[in-house]
Amino acid sequence: MIRLEKRLEPSRMMTAVTPVIAVVLTMIVGGIMFALLGKPPLEAIRIIFWDPLFDPNFASYSRPQLLVKAGPLILIAIGLSLGFRAGIWNIGAEGQYIMGAICGAGMGLAFYPTESWVIFPLMVLAGGFGGWLWAMIPAVLKTRFNTNEILVSLMLVYVAEAILASVSQGLLKNPDGMGFPGSRNLQQYPSAANTELLANSGMHWGVVSAFIVVIFAYILLTRHISGFHIRLTGEAPRAARFAGVKPARVIILCLGISGMLAGLAGLFEVSGPAGQITIDFNTGYGFTAIIVAFLGRLHPVGILLAGLLMALTYIGGELAQLMLGLPGASIQLFQGMLLFFLLATDVFTNFRIRLGEAT
Amino acid sequence: MDISSINPFLLIASLMVSATPILLAAIGEAVVEKSGVLNLGVEGMMITGAVVGFVIAVNTGSPALGFLCAALASAVLSLSFGFLTQVLLTNQVATGLGLTLVGLGLSALIGKPYEGIKSPTLPSLDIPLLSDLPVFGIMLFSHDAIVYLSILLVAAVWLVLTRTRIGLVLRAVGENHDAAHALGYKVIRVRLIAIMFGGACSGLGGAYISLVRVPQWTEGMTAGAGWIALAIVVFASWKPWRVLLGAYLFGGVTVLQLNLQAAGLAIPVEYLSMSPYLITIAVLVFISARGNQGAPASLGRPFHASS
Numbered sequence: 212m213i214r215l216e217k218r219l220e221p222s223r224m225m226t227a228v229t230p231v232i233a234v235v236l237t238m239i240v241g242g243i244m245f246a247l248l249g250k251p252p253l254e255a256i257r258i259i260f261w262d263p264l265f266d267p268n269f270a271s272y273s274r275p276q277l278l279v280k281a282g283p284l285i286l287i288a289i290g291l292s293l294g295f296r297a298g299i300w301n302i303g304a305e306g307q308y309i310m311g312a313i314c315g316a317g318m319g320l321a322f323y324p325t326e327s328w329v330i331f332p333l334m335v336l337a338g339g340f341g342g343w344l345w346a347m348i349p350a351v352l353k354t355r356f357n358t359n360e361i362l363v364s365l366m367l368v369y370v371a372e373a374i375l376a377s378v379s380q381g382l383l384k385n386p387d388g389m390g391f392p393g394s395r396n397l398q399q400y401p402s403a404a405n406t407e408l409l410a411n412s413g414m415h416w417g418v419v420s421a422f423i424v425v426i427f428a429y430i431l432l433t434r435h436i437s438g439f440h441i442r443l444t445g446e447a448p449r450a451a452r453f454a455g456v457k458p459a460r461v462i463i464l465c466l467g468i469s470g471m472l473a474g475l476a477g478l479f480e481v482s483g484p485a486g487q488i489t490i491d492f493n494t495g496y497g498f499t500a501i502i503v504a505f506l507g508r509l510h511p512v513g514i515l516l517a518g519l520l521m522a523l524t525y526i527g528g529e530l531a532q533l534m535l536g537l538p539g540a541s542i543q544l545f546q547g548m549l550l551f552f553l554l555a556t557d558v559f560t561n562f563r564i565r566l567g568e569a570t
Numbered sequence: 571m572d573i574s575s576i577n578p579f580l581l582i583a584s585l586m587v588s589a590t591p592i593l594l595a596a597i598g599e600a601v602v603e604k605s606g607v608l609n610l611g612v613e614g615m616m617i618t619g620a621v622v623g624f625v626i627a628v629n630t631g632s633p634a635l636g637f638l639c640a641a642l643a644s645a646v647l648s649l650s651f652g653f654l655t656q657v658l659l660t661n662q663v664a665t666g667l668g669l670t671l672v673g674l675g676l677s678a679l680i681g682k683p684y685e686g687i688k689s690p691t692l693p694s695l696d697i698p699l700l701s702d703l704p705v706f707g708i709m710l711f712s713h714d715a716i717v718y719l720s721i722l723l724v725a726a727v728w729l730v731l732t733r734t735r736i737g738l739v740l741r742a743v744g745e746n747h748d749a750a751h752a753l754g755y756k757v758i759r760v761r762l763i764a765i766m767f768g769g770a771c772s773g774l775g776g777a778y779i780s781l782v783r784v785p786q787w788t789e790g791m792t793a794g795a796g797w798i799a800l801a802i803v804v805f806a807s808w809k810p811w812r813v814l815l816g817a818y819l820f821g822g823v824t825v826l827q828l829n830l831q832a833a834g835l836a837i838p839v840e841y842l843s844m845s846p847y848l849i850t851i852a853v854l855v856f857i858s859a860r861g862n863q864g865a866p867a868s869l870g871r872p873f874h875a876s877s
Binding site: 215217295300302352356357358359361362363365366367369370373374376377381498501502505538539540541542543544545546547548550551554555557558561562 | 610650654658659660661663664665667668669671672673674675676678679682789793794797798800801804838840841843844847848850851854855858859861874
């Protein structure tokens with residue numbers, strides 16, 4: 212008989228190995244899925260994971276895309292991971308991302324057509340503020356009324372989408388857009404554009420911020436008292452209370468940081484790769500970032516690697532759509548399966564597998 | 571604008587239809603949570619039910635078979651959640667989110683070739699004599715079979731939970747799984763059955779959206795109904811009849827805002843369409859400010875016999 216025996220401490224080796232096992236399992240099951248769809252499985256896996264980086268025909272285009280896609284994912288996932296560690300579940304990052312983009316773009320468009328170096332920094336502030344404000348709604352409701360933050364933050368995604376639809380057809384609509392919905396293109400407004408910093412690298416301010424945030428999160432979690440409080444709240448809530456950690460402060464801190472980072476990601480996206488506010492400029496990064504956070508084991512360095520891997524599946528997925536006619540949704544399923552396998556293989560981290568009866 | 575064009579009796583009839591998917595999903599989730607498991611994958615199971623029900627109904631021409639297969643498919647999908655959380659002891663919140671993401675991806679993949687097709691829909695089941703009543707006939711007694719089934723299901727869940735031994739065991743497992751285990755009840759087995767029941771109900775609810783309410787397939791068509799169902803369970807304090815009340819109140823708000831849109835109220839469409847979500851938040855705040863009475867004590871906690 213197989214039974215599980217709880218480890219006294221999570222295995223460090225397994226913590227590092229299980230994400231790799233999960234990726235391999237996802238490739239195998241994904242391959243079977245592609246075969247069922249009538250596509251060559253090995254070729255599909257190669258196109259998704261190998262060709263975007265090393266194929267001479269595509270690599271020059273897709274390598275920069277890797278950073279473009281990984282930037283927002285890492286930014287959002289780092290914020291989410293802080294909350295997840297403390298048992299605070301912000302799953303409305305998509306909404307905070309949208310609100311950050313709206314506030315940031317709105318700030319920039321308010322100055323149009325003035326040119327000044329202060330405009331972009333002001334937009335960054337406004338973007339972070341927008342996301343922070345949107346995340347403060349579940350945070351305050353949680354601390355004041357003990358309202359479930361999972362449901363409130365998620366409901367607010369739908370509200371944010373409605374606001375996005377409204378402003379892209381009204382408040383922020385391009386007056387010279389000949390009636391088409393959508394704002395002015397910020398890429399054509401030099402003071403507000405989030406431009407590529409090095410030609411053909413994909414490196415823009417959002418990617419730079421993502422790298423900086425990884426370092427800050429690492430220091431926060433390993434060296435700072437707030438990081439210790441966050442970890443303590445998640446791992447031993449009772450001990451945290453005895454140690455004088457105020458739950459309300461941790462909630463405000465975690466939701467605030469994750470909202471702000473999601474808002475920043477939204478601003479960098481809308482002023483950079485997306486270029487303008489449209490009804491559907493958001494592409495679900497807020498939800499994919501949840502997978503990134505778990506795939507990275509809620510650890511800043513892990514999230515950095517996981518963000519790059521997840522960006523690869525986006526680009527590879529697009530390539531596979533082009534080359535093999537693979538449906539776009541299969542990549543979404545692929546990413547969902549990855550999270551499932553990752554959670555399933557976690558059992559090896561926390562338990563030993565034993566054969567035979569208990570002694 | 572013309573408010574008088576809104577007929578209150580037709581409003582009640584259409585709110586019953588509009589509330590049925592959330593009612594089905596919420597009553598299933600109430601049972602799951604009563605057994606001490608928090609399954610956040612309702613949205614994923616609903617959308618899977620929606621696509622499976624639609625595909626089967628289009629291919630066989632039988633909506634009834636569509637509903638049956640939708641319930642089965644979502645129950646099987648929920649079993650993957652059950653296996654992960656109950657056997658491999660994964661975090662229930664994360665696994666539920668994963669289930670939603672898998673369900674959304676899977677349904678988009680299956681449904682792609684079926685976009686833009688109309689499905690065969692259910693005939694309305696006029697209850698003899700009662701449906702001939704003036705006003706009330708149209709309002710309450712000429713719906714399709716699933717509307718009545720959903721109300722019967724609420725009654726059945728109430729009866730089983732409060733009046734039978736099975737219900738007692740289920741509640742014991744949900745309130746204190748260690749004590750229930752010590753008494754010899756199979757905690758994991760009870761929870762797996764509850765999870766599958768919840769899955770089947772969500773599947774029926776999803777299929778009701780794609781086969782009756784819309785009746786078409788579009789990607790992501792459940793649009794948060796699963797999350798609203800989760801909120802309604804909290805609103806209802808885990809009590810079956812209050813789930814019915816909550817779902818119908820919510821259905822009423824949805825139908826009213828659609829009617830106001832159609833009547834050309836001077837409020838922009840976007841603000842009206844966000845109102846159901848805002849009202850859900852307001853209700854959640856109101857309920858939680860009073861304190862969450864009735865939450866099962868073991869809700870969301872993992873159970874392992876040795877630890």
